[in-house]
Amino acid sequence: MQTEVTEVSGFASLRPAVSAILMGLALAVPSTGFVGPAAAAPSGTIGPSGLPLPRFVSLKSGKVNSRIGPGVNYPVDWLYLKPGLPMEIIQEYDNWRRVRDADGAEGWINQSLLSGARTAITAPWQRGKPAQINLLAKPEEGARTVAIIDPGVIGSIKQCNGQWCEMSFSGTKGWLNQSQLWGAYPGESIED
Structure with a gap:
């Protein structure tokens, strides 16, 4: 069964995927413009x-x-x-x-x-847009979707291999392409 993860009043909730409900996530009071798809790589x-x-x-x-x-x-x-x-x-x-x-x-x-x-936020630059992000069973394109994640949802990083990150969203685990996250640098490896 597919699951959808949506940020509701600052708390992630899981429910069966019926339709994508996109809700904004209040990160701070007040708010400014987005940084963009990925933060710059560390300078060393x-x-x-x-x-x-x-x-x-x-x-x-x-x-x-x-x-x-x-x-x-x-x-x-x-x-x-x-x-x-x-x-x-x-x-x-x-x-x-x-x-x-x-x-x-x-x-x-x-x-x-x-x-x-x-932790990382799923595609915060897409909040409020009709978008969905597939949480995959394996770190590869075309793998089975285990959950549909809305933009702006916070999850825990378990590990990253430089291209894919294993994430957990309210107990639902799977893989996302690192380019869909804000919280891990492009190419960064993170060990559990």
Whole structure:
């Protein structure tokens, strides 16, 4: 049986595939324009933490303030309401990380609110368009579809081989082409 995954009020739900219902996902308040189909590949820079820049992480909690500068004395510019939301760290300063979201919004978040758990958003650049993304049983074109995923849905990355990522959406597992995700760089390999 095929399953459809749709983002409803910030929570992914599974239901039998009857028709594609496209709903927008509120990632942040307010919102800006999209970054595009894929984030740029890492430049190979090492940050003060000893970790590469840029790199993807995710939000630990469901209420995270993003500030205009690296410290609590800077005003809050964004409020993120979705735990597990992928973020791209682009700069580091002390315990603060400058991040970018899938819409291109940037701000500073304390590292204690970020997790190394890898998540990704399915084709956020297609939100609101009549599109569907097939979650496949195997990492190959033409493989059996196990679920239909709407654009803008967040899933957990299990592994990526540089072209395909094994993902989990509310317990439904399958493979997506890396080009359909924001949260993994093109060509990036991720081990479980």
